[in-house]
Amino acid sequence: MPKTFRKRSATSEEELPTRLRFAVLRLARRLRQQADRDATPSMLSALSSIEYRAPVTLGELAEAERVTPPTMSKIVGRLEETGLVIRAKDKGDKRIQRLSLSKDGERFIERSRSRKNAYLARKLR
Numbered sequence: 001m002p003k004t005f006r007k008r009s010a011t012s013e014e015e016l017p018t019r020l021r022f023a024v025l026r027l028a029r030r031l032r033q034q035a036d037r038d039a040t041p042s043m044l045s046a047l048s049s050i051e052y053r054a055p056v057t058l059g060e061l062a063e064a065e066r067v068t069p070p071t072m073s074k075i076v077g078r079l080e081e082t083g084l085v086i087r088a089k090d091k092g093d094k095r096i097q098r099l100s101l102s103k104d105g106e107r108f109i110e111r112s113r114s115r116k117n118a119y120l121a122r123k124l125r
Helices: 010-033 041-053 058-065 069-081 103-124
Strands: 085-089 097-101
Touching: 010 103, 041 058, 041 069, 041 097, 041 103, 058 069, 058 097, 069 085, 097 103
Parallel strands: none
Antiparallel strands: 085 097
C-alpha cells in the first residue's frame, strides 16, 4: 500500500506559535504561584542570577536582569535583609562589592526549585 502524506494546514502551522506562547505563559504563571510567598518574582530571578554568576557586582547583576542599578539595589537590599545574599569586598579592588548567596539563600533556591519541580511532576502524571 503506498504511503500517503497529508498536507499540513497553513492555519494550524500559523496557530502553533500562538498556542505554544499561551501554554508557556500559563505554565510560567502556575510556577510563579508555587513560589515562596516571602519572595517576589524579581527577588527569585535575582537569586538565580546571583547563584549562576557569583561573585557578581550589582551592576553586572542589573545588566543580566535587564533592570536599572537603582532597581537592582532595592531588590538586593531586600535579599540581604532576609539573609539570602552576602556582600563582600572585591579582593582586587576594595571599592567594589561582590554578591553571592548565603547558605540560607542556597537552601531557599533549592526549596523553591523542588516545589516547582514537584508541581510539574504532579501535572505530568
